[in-house]
Amino acid sequence: MDPRIHIITLGVNDLARAYRFYHEGLGFPTSRKPEEGIIFFQTGGTCLALYPKDKLAEEFSAELPVSYAHYPSIILAHNTRSKEDVDAFLAQAVAAGGKLEKPAEETFWGGYSGYFSDPDGYLWEVAYADSWKFHPDGSLVIE
Amino acid sequence: MDPRIHIITLGVNDLARAYRFYHEGLGFPTSRKPEEGIIFFQTGGTCLALYPKDKLAEEFSAELPVSYAHYPSIILAHNTRSKEDVDAFLAQAVAAGGKLEKPAEETFWGGYSGYFSDPDGYLWEVAYADSWKFHPDGSLVIE
Numbered sequence: 605m606d607p608r609i610h611i612i613t614l615g616v617n618d619l620a621r622a623y624r625f626y627h628e629g630l631g632f633p634t635s636r637k638p639e640e641g642i643i644f645f646q647t648g649g650t651c652l653a654l655y656p657k658d659k660l661a662e663e664f665s666a667e668l669p670v671s672y673a674h675y676p677s678i679i680l681a682h683n684t685r686s687k688e689d690v691d692a693f694l695a696q697a698v699a700a701g702g703k704l705e706k707p708a709e710e711t712f713w714g715g716y717s718g719y720f721s722d723p724d725g726y727l728w729e730v731a732y733a734d735s736w737k738f739h740p741d742g743s744l745v746i747e
Numbered sequence: 748m749d750p751r752i753h754i755i756t757l758g759v760n761d762l763a764r765a766y767r768f769y770h771e772g773l774g775f776p777t778s779r780k781p782e783e784g785i786i787f788f789q790t791g792g793t794c795l796a797l798y799p800k801d802k803l804a805e806e807f808s809a810e811l812p813v814s815y816a817h818y819p820s821i822i823l824a825h826n827t828r829s830k831e832d833v834d835a836f837l838a839q840a841v842a843a844g845g846k847l848e849k850p851a852e853e854t855f856w857g858g859y860s861g862y863f864s865d866p867d868g869y870l871w872e873v874a875y876a877d878s879w880k881f882h883p884d885g886s887l888v889i890e
């Protein structure tokens with residue numbers, strides 16, 4: 605698989621505040637608005653995303669460990685070119701000593717994704733969706 | 748400033764174990780070895796780095812909040828083209844509502860760096876060093 609982090613998602617307590625900090629304060633470019641519920645910035649290299657922490661918790665698991673509910677939560681994401689690649693990457697991570705945190709399944713946003721954690725507990729989402737497009741260099745197109 | 752995350756550093760409990768997971772298990776490319784004390788992977792887009800969590804705590808602050816000592820710690824890094832840009836970026840972050848966590852200073856590894864946190868507490872290092880080189884697309888050259 606292409607060794608690449610496509611998205612870093614920060615779980616935030618106040619999406620509008622975080623949007624103002626990164627977009628208006630630091631000048632990170634985006635066409636998204638907080639009203640849409642999620643922000644993707646067209647950052648160089650890896651895309652930075654902002655998502656409400658409570659929504660992140662819901663999406664990941666109904667039985668989230670207390671650490672993710674009370675502390676800053678970051679998810680690294682790798683996007684694949686096919687559904688089969690999601691399953692293959694998750695299997696590779698488990699074979700390497702990672703833990704399957706959530707098997708891949710169809711998501712409410714029209715994709716297919718699952719989660720594993722690395723040996724230190726860092727969460728990775730592995731995702732595929734027809735709607736995601738890639739730049740020639742392999743990074744995601746953020747609109 | 749160029750809106751870009753250059754490095755994502757994961758603070759790990761066992762550097763050799765994390766190295767095996769990412770390098771041997773997932774195939775992330777690097778010429779580094781755990782004996783060198785830090786691992787940089789030549790990942791597409793943003794560089795993934797592994798660093799012992801206790802060392803990360805020392806480097807960041809002797810008075811680290813308990814959350815960083817006991818929970819997974821991730822630092823996002825932005826690398827500038829000059830020392831002056833480090834100070835300018837930190838000042839911009841503070842003006843935008845961020846918190847200066849550690850003023851910029853000369854580092855033991857020959858660079859110049861400081862830290863701020865965003866409104867949700869996520870840590871960013873802003874760093875400059877003569878020894879860092881950039882690819883034409885703005886990403887870091889990882890050797």
